[in-house]
Amino acid sequence: MIANDKPAPDSTAExxxxxxxxxxxxxxWLLIQPVSNTSMMVDSGSVSMPLNLMxxxxxxxxxxxxxxxxxxxxxxxxxxxxxYDVVAITSRTLNARKAFRIADAAKxxxxxxxxGGVHPTMSLEEAQAHATSIVYGEIESxxxxxxxxxxxxxxxxxxxxxxxxxxxxxxxxxxxxxLRSRNxxxxxxxxxILATKGCPxxxxxxxxxxxxxxxxxxxxxxxxxxxxRYHQERLGKEGAHFSFMDDNISFRPGYFKxxxxxxxxxxxxWNANISMNFLHDPEIAELAAWSGCDLMSIGFESLNPETLxxxxxxxxxxxxxxxxxxxxxxxxxxxxxxFMFGFDNDSRESFQMTYDFIMENRIDFPVFSxxxxxxxTPYFDEMKPRLRHFDWDKYDTYHYMFEPTGIGTDSFLENFxxxxxxVYGARAIMRRMKGKPLNWVWLANLQMNRFTRGLKPAMYL
Numbered sequence: 001m002i003a004n005d006k007p008a009p010d011s012t013a014e015x016x017x018x019x020x021x022x023x024x025x026x027x028x029w030l031l032i033q034p035v036s037n038t039s040m041m042v043d044s045g046s047v048s049m050p051l052n053l054m055x056x057x058x059x060x061x062x063x064x065x066x067x068x069x070x071x072x073x074x075x076x077x078x079x080x081x082x083x084y085d086v087v088a089i090t091s092r093t094l095n096a097r098k099a100f101r102i103a104d105a106a107k108x109x110x111x112x113x114x115x116g117g118v119h120p121t122m123s124l125e126e127a128q129a130h131a132t133s134i135v136y137g138e139i140e141s142x143x144x145x146x147x148x149x150x151x152x153x154x155x156x157x158x159x160x161x162x163x164x165x166x167x168x169x170x171x172x173x174x175x176x177x178x179l180r181s182r183n184x185x186x187x188x189x190x191x192x193i194l195a196t197k198g199c200p201x202x203x204x205x206x207x208x209x210x211x212x213x214x215x216x217x218x219x220x221x222x223x224x225x226x227x228x229r230y231h232q233e234r235l236g237k238e239g240a241h242f243s244f245m246d247d248n249i250s251f252r253p254g255y256f257k258x259x260x261x262x263x264x265x266x267x268x269x270w271n272a273n274i275s276m277n278f279l280h281d282p283e284i285a286e287l288a289a290w291s292g293c294d295l296m297s298i299g300f301e302s303l304n305p306e307t308l309x310x311x312x313x314x315x316x317x318x319x320x321x322x323x324x325x326x327x328x329x330x331x332x333x334x335x336x337x338x339f340m341f342g343f344d345n346d347s348r349e350s351f352q353m354t355y356d357f358i359m360e361n362r363i364d365f366p367v368f369s370x371x372x373x374x375x376x377t378p379y380f381d382e383m384k385p386r387l388r389h390f391d392w393d394k395y396d397t398y399h400y401m402f403e404p405t406g407i408g409t410d411s412f413l414e415n416f417x418x419x420x421x422x423v424y425g426a427r428a429i430m431r432r433m434k435g436k437p438l439n440w441v442w443l444a445n446l447q448m449n450r451f452t453r454g455l456k457p458a459m460y461l
Contacts, residue, residue: 132157168223243272261291358423370399424448
């Protein structure tokens with residue numbers, strides 16, 4: 001069994017902060033997951049359990065009283081924060097404006113307004129104008145200092161770890177904070193879980209290197225399996241379905257293969273985002289199928305080699321695309337394929353090549369997005385002079401950010417709408433999905449058929 005960290009110590013910093021009393025501080029936290037304001041299919045229907053905030057709630061709950069609100073479920077954020085000492089809001093770019101408004105209101109009422117998540121980390125100076133304090137990156141690595149400062153009333157403007165905490169010290173997330181909501185039925189039945197953090201690949205449009213550095217950390221496999229068994233017991237069923245939230249779970253093949261080998265004895269189903277850098281190996285697909293994988297999400301991104309080169313996507317080799325798909329499909333594993341459009345190398349032919357690849361390889365669930373340079377990334381700095389706007393509500397990968405040099409705006413958007421309508425047309429769905437199990441992937445295709453019929457170029461502006 002592979003391990004990379006020593007087990008978490010018995011005497012934790014949190015226990016030391018309790019001063020031997022065994023009692024929590026009298027201070028109360030409100031954790032908030034804001035909804036996004038985008039007009040597209042984001043934060044609608046079934047939403048995933050917010051794993052990162054559940055990890056925060058579990059950590060905070062050892063020392064403080066904690067309430068949790070998820071606006072995506074329809075839960076309302078109170079106007080009056082008088083019952084709380086700390087109002088902590090997570091934010092990604094597309095809900096940053098909403099997060100800032102909440103933080104402004106809390107700060108105005110004299111509360112500690114704490115902002116964390118991807119956008120405050122990537123756009124630090126902007127976020128600091130709205131918050132009492134910013135958590136840069138992950139909260140686990142700054143928690144003892146932050147917790148003591150909250151207790152003492154001496155909160156600093158910024159908490160940024162000098163070193164990231166080993167993952168074996170991570171507490172098992174307590175989902176009860178989210179499940180208290182009367183709207184919790186809207187959460188997806190898939191259980192989010194984390195085995196690794198980070199991705200050393202370093203794509204120039206990705207936020208992960210800033211959040212976690214280029215370090216690659218992973219949990220002892222026994223801890224991952226124990227968490228899976230816990231949820232099987234909690235749900236009273238053997239067929240639990242897990243979603244790995246890792247940025248790149250397959251980066252270390254030895255660890256990944258050992259994890260799959262052990263998972264195969266649990267009788268579970270799972271899916272994950274995965275790099276395709278070694279999926280050309282049939283053994284991986286065989287192991288994945290044996291361990292219960294029913295879907296892998298793969299960023300094919302583009303069929304243009306020059307585009308892949310410009311993205312620094314070295315793990316994507318066009319010669320392997322067909323082999324990767326065949327290996328997974330031969331094992332009955334469905335593929336959620338991600339395809340991006342809007343790079344300068346794109347042309348009308350880019351759309352046709354992508355359509356042909358999807359149909360010839362019968363990609364089960366294609367997902368199309370528009371190139372979006374996110375603040376704080378090298379790609380944002382490069383493209384900033386060409387960006388049409390800085391309306392964070394539209395930074396959802398579904399809005400048009402800039403005009404590619406190879407194709408004009410009107411033609412580009414017409415082709416972007418066309419490929420979606422054609423791929424999700426009734427005949428195309430039947431061709432791609434014929435003979436495959438009637439499961440949620442079929443249902444997702446039918447939902448996309450209805451959605452894409454109403455698409456118009458103007459919706460993406």
